[in-house]
Amino acid sequence: MVRRMISAALAATLLSAPVQAQDVGEIVGGIARQYLEQEQDRAAFSQAQQTNTLSAYQSYLRQFPKGAYAEQARERVRRLGGTVSTPNTQAGAASLTADQRVAVQRRLNALGYSTNGLDGNFGPGTRRAISLWQRDRNYPQTGALTRAQATEILQGRAPAAGGSSSNAGAGSGGSAAQAEAVLNLSREQRRAVQAGLTRRGFDTRGVDGSFGRGTRNAIAAWQQANDLTATGYLTANQFERLTSR
Structure with a gap:
């Protein structure tokens, strides 16, 4: 369905004005990101509706303050007795340069959190x-970075195995995170890692290609069980071991 919508939008764009061949890739990428953001918006609101709690609608609004369903979410917040507020999602990173914003997006993607682009614009995908x-x-979960959080991402500090951030061992954790980032694992490769951990009895809380807290804990537990340094981040050799059958 999405593919047909993208094809139709692309055809309309090409017919409306002549474009150079080298521009087609950028047009396709932009259209794809637009539809992906719309789908994420829809899915987030649908999840809020299923939960139907004040916190669920407020969480949706933090991620999509200008989303297609923002007014509906605000109305539900009011009916549930909450206060409607629209946070400035750029505030926490207001002091970042354009290059630093791109660097933040690149680091988030390397850690398994897709931003739907590396353009320095903190839109719905990045939020x-x-x-x-x-x-x-x-x-x-505000969807907006404080200066300290932006620094944490840019410096590549890793959370402790339990999932919370810690200054202790931040240097070694950062090195492990950076080493894994160099591998530039695709979503399919991340799924293969999660499947490998699951087969070995280490629960990743899903095989979705996103290295969240569940996967990090599973990696750390597997590393510890194999007498390896439990960083929660993979080396190239460890990736090969987990994805081999």
Whole structure:
């Protein structure tokens, strides 16, 4: 369905104005990101509806303050007795340069949190990635970075195996995270790692290609069981071991 919508939008764009061949890739990428963000918006609101709690609708609004269903979510918040507020999702990173914003997005993607682009624009995709990153480190899920959180991401500090952030051992954790980032694992490769851990009895809380807290804990537990340093991050050799049958 999405593919047909993208094809139709692309055809309309190409017919409306002549474009150079090298521009087609950018057009396709932009259209794909747009539909992906719309789908994430829809899925997030659907999840909020299923939960139907004040906190669920507030969480949706933090991620999609200008989403297609934002007004409906605000109305539900009011009916449930909550206060409607629209946070400035750029506030926490207001002091970041454009290059630093791109670097934050690149680091989030390397850690398994897709931002749907590396353009320095903290749109819905990046806000959702930030929110998931915050969740896995027991921070409030605001979808907006504080300066300290932006620094944590840019410096590559890793959370402790239990999932919370810690200054102790941050240097070694950061090195492990950076070493894994160099592997540039695709979503399919991440799924293969999660499947390998699951087969070995280490629960990753899902095989979705996203290395959240469940997967990090599973990696650390597997490393410890194999007399390896329990960083929660993979080396190239460990990736090969987990994905081999």
